[in-house]
Amino acid sequence: MDKTVLLIEDEPNIIEAISFILMRDGWRxxxxxxxxxxxxxxxxxxxxxxxxxVMLPGRSGYDILRDLRAAEETAELPVLMLTARGQTxxxxxxxxxxxSRFMAKPFSNAEMLEAVNDLVRS
Amino acid sequence: MARAGLTGSRIRERRSVLGxxxxxxxxxxxxxxxxxxxxxxxxxRIGGKILRDIAGVLGVDPAQLSEGAGVALTATLREAAxxxxxxxxxxxxxxxxxxxxxxxxxxxxEQHGQIGRLEQSVEALTDRLAHDPHLAASLHExxxxxxxxxxxxxxxxxxxxxxxxxxxxxxxxxxEDSARLADGAQRLVDELDAGQAQSAAPVAPQDEVDAFLxxxxxxxxxxxxxxxxxTALEGASFGSSAARDMARRMLTRMAQDVAALPMDRLAAAxxxxxxxxxxxxxxxxxxxxxxxxxxxxxxxxxPDLRETLLPAPPGLVIADASGTLLFRREVTGFPxxxxxxACPLWPLFSAFSRPGVPIRQGLRMxxxxxxxxxxxxxxxxxxxxxxxxxxxxxxxxxxxxxxxVADTAPRVGVSCRICPREFCRSRREPSxxxxxx
Numbered sequence: 001m002d003k004t005v006l007l008i009e010d011e012p013n014i015i016e017a018i019s020f021i022l023m024r025d026g027w028r029x030x031x032x033x034x035x036x037x038x039x040x041x042x043x044x045x046x047x048x049x050x051x052x053x054v055m056l057p058g059r060s061g062y063d064i065l066r067d068l069r070a071a072e073e074t075a076e077l078p079v080l081m082l083t084a085r086g087q088t089x090x091x092x093x094x095x096x097x098x099x100s101r102f103m104a105k106p107f108s109n110a111e112m113l114e115a116v117n118d119l120v121r122s
Numbered sequence: 123m124a125r126a127g128l129t130g131s132r133i134r135e136r137r138s139v140l141g142x143x144x145x146x147x148x149x150x151x152x153x154x155x156x157x158x159x160x161x162x163x164x165x166x167r168i169g170g171k172i173l174r175d176i177a178g179v180l181g182v183d184p185a186q187l188s189e190g191a192g193v194a195l196t197a198t199l200r201e202a203a204x205x206x207x208x209x210x211x212x213x214x215x216x217x218x219x220x221x222x223x224x225x226x227x228x229x230x231x232e233q234h235g236q237i238g239r240l241e242q243s244v245e246a247l248t249d250r251l252a253h254d255p256h257l258a259a260s261l262h263e264x265x266x267x268x269x270x271x272x273x274x275x276x277x278x279x280x281x282x283x284x285x286x287x288x289x290x291x292x293x294x295x296x297x298e299d300s301a302r303l304a305d306g307a308q309r310l311v312d313e314l315d316a317g318q319a320q321s322a323a324p325v326a327p328q329d330e331v332d333a334f335l336x337x338x339x340x341x342x343x344x345x346x347x348x349x350x351x352x353t354a355l356e357g358a359s360f361g362s363s364a365a366r367d368m369a370r371r372m373l374t375r376m377a378q379d380v381a382a383l384p385m386d387r388l389a390a391a392x393x394x395x396x397x398x399x400x401x402x403x404x405x406x407x408x409x410x411x412x413x414x415x416x417x418x419x420x421x422x423x424x425p426d427l428r429e430t431l432l433p434a435p436p437g438l439v440i441a442d443a444s445g446t447l448l449f450r451r452e453v454t455g456f457p458x459x460x461x462x463x464a465c466p467l468w469p470l471f472s473a474f475s476r477p478g479v480p481i482r483q484g485l486r487m488x489x490x491x492x493x494x495x496x497x498x499x500x501x502x503x504x505x506x507x508x509x510x511x512x513x514x515x516x517x518x519x520x521x522x523x524x525x526x527v528a529d530t531a532p533r534v535g536v537s538c539r540i541c542p543r544e545f546c547r548s549r550r551e552p553s554x555x556x557x558x559x
Contacts, residue, residue, distance in 0.1 A: 011266050013295045017273035020288070024281065035492070055262060057542060060492035084265035106269040109276045 003120055004028040006047035008038050008064070009082065010056055018051070021109045022116065035059030039067045042074060049120055052099075054083040054090065062097055069098040078119040082107075129173070130164040132187050136180045137162075151175040186221035195220050195231050197343070198357050202234040231357045238337050257313045259489075259540045264306040271299045330365035331372060332450070334358055340451060341424045345376045346385060376422065382411050383419050385427070392431040399433055399496050399522040403480035413480050413500045414440070414518040421451050421520075437521035439470055442514075453521050455493030457536050465535040466548045469499035470519035477501045477515060484524070484531035489542040494527035 005022055009015050010033045019029045032041040035056030042050060050068070054061035061081060068074040081099040083090050094102045101115055137147050148158040152175060160166045161176075168176075169188070177184040196217045203211035212219075220227035274292040278284070335342075344354035351373035360366040391405055402420060406413040421438045428435055437453030450458040458464065464471075469483045480500045487493045498520045503513035535541030538550045 011270055013270035013299055014266065014273065016291070016295060017270060017277060020277055020292075021273070055489075057544070058492075063492060084262040084269075105265045106272050109273055109280075112273075 003048040005049045007031045007051045009053040038064045050079045065097045129188050130162045134162040150179045183221045198231040260310045260313050267299050267303040327365035331369045340421050414502050417518045417520040434523045439519045441517045459537040467534040470517050473499040473501040473517045484527035486533045488533045488535045496522045496524040
């Protein structure tokens with residue numbers, strides 16, 4: 001398959017586990033763990049998919065998503081949003097800003113794999 | 123609120139409404155004009171036949187004069203009718219109803235107020251995560267840790283031929299995370315316990331005043347219309363006399379503000395205002411009034427003017443020289459701590475170091491939404507000063523949501539316990555958000 005996913009998340013142990021399962025599934029995994037320069041990281045790495053946590057140090061995932069959608073090169077990039085509060089309001093906000101998919105923590109590894117594979121297929 | 127002592131004022135009010143001269147009313151009621159004058163100034167008690175005669179001339183029920191249907195009561199009844207249009211209450215007959223059945227009218231008005239307060243608490247309870255930042259932070263911590271554990275555990279169980287190094291690493295991660303989870307769960311339980319203790323505890327007077335203000339969304343129509351604070355308090359119920367006193371003081375201040383800067387002048391100036399967020403210090407300079415006064419007026423605008431004249435409803439925090447928050451009106455994304463102290467990085471506090479100098483400061487709120495705001499702050503003496511008098515300092519901070527604020531703007535928090543800001547020299551206590559602690 002050989003697709004690249006950029007994981008923007010700040011919990012080291014979540015990064016490790018998700019990276020592991022994605023690599024075993026055949027993905028190239030890049031990680032980034034702060035919000036401030038996340039948009040720049042997407043521009044440099046040019047991934048096929050971004051997994052984006054809402055609560056990041058320095059900058060909210062929503063702001064990052066807004067910037068990604070505003071830029072021409074990343075306007076259509078599949079983005080999977082992760083949040084620890086699966087409230088309707090968060091979900092609505094993510095949809096409004098153009099998230100391709102929304103996933104509330106805690107999720108299972110199988111759900112994660114299914115979501116990312118769906119996103120690059122569609 | 124029945125105030126038998128004010129019967130005279132009601133007679134005078136009713137007489138002026140009818141356009142009847144004092145001498146004429148006295149003649150028709152069969153008393154001397156000077157005696158009626160004393161009655162109208164509440165300097166003579168009145169009851170029995172004279173009250174009935176006066177009420178007869180004025181065309182109202184005696185009870186309406188002695189117990190006071192009151193403007194505020196009638197207004198509340200109209201409001202209640204407007205809230206439930208389907209019921210078909212005859213809003214135009216509110217005054218007559220209040221006059222003929224004062225007890226029923228008061229009951230209805232009190233229940234209307236109670237319904238408003240209950241609706242608010244229900245809203246707060248339903249969305250407790252949004253109203254309680256401590257709880258939200260603890261829950262976030264627990265959910266993140268659970269996610270890490272679940273993911274690592276699944277890998278250990280489901281991956282065939284997992285290399286020993288990986289196996290050891292995930293075991294260690296689960297071990298670490300389980301300790302974090304235990305701590306986080308304990309904190310969550312503490313937060314929930316604290317929440318119960320809070321709702322069971324008697325409400326602080328300040329909370330009652332806040333709730334009273336929140337009922338009308340910060341805008342007190344009676345004060346705006348030039349009525350006295352006592353009239354505005356009619357129909358409001360407080361659990362303690364301290365709360366009623368505080369509310370009366372606040373309304374008195376509000377009435378002074380209204381007199382110094384009437385709504386139409388403020389509205390006209392706001393219409394001419396350029397720029398994305400109104401600058402209260404510029405408005406204050408134009409009016410020749412204190413900046414804090416303009417800030418207080420901006421948060422007491424009636425909802426329709428707020429909608430048309432302001433870019434967004436602003437927040438306002440007022441502190442005294444001890445840093446205690448005396449007034450809080452929140453704006454979405456910029457919570458103000460209910461209990462305990464706020465973030466010392468707020469311009470609200472730095473304003474105290476240069477009293478009288480207005481500060482404009484772009485801010486980013488650390489954590490959660492990372493929202494952006496433009497804050498205006500100023501520390502001013504509470505009253506005009508005289509030589510030999512120590513000033514009473516108050517700092518005001520007006521907060522506008524402002525997406526235009528630059529990335530370089532300072533990042534501030536709500537209060538240390540829930541602040542994710544790292545390497546903060548102003549930190550007083552560790553954050554419960556483990557990563558930033």
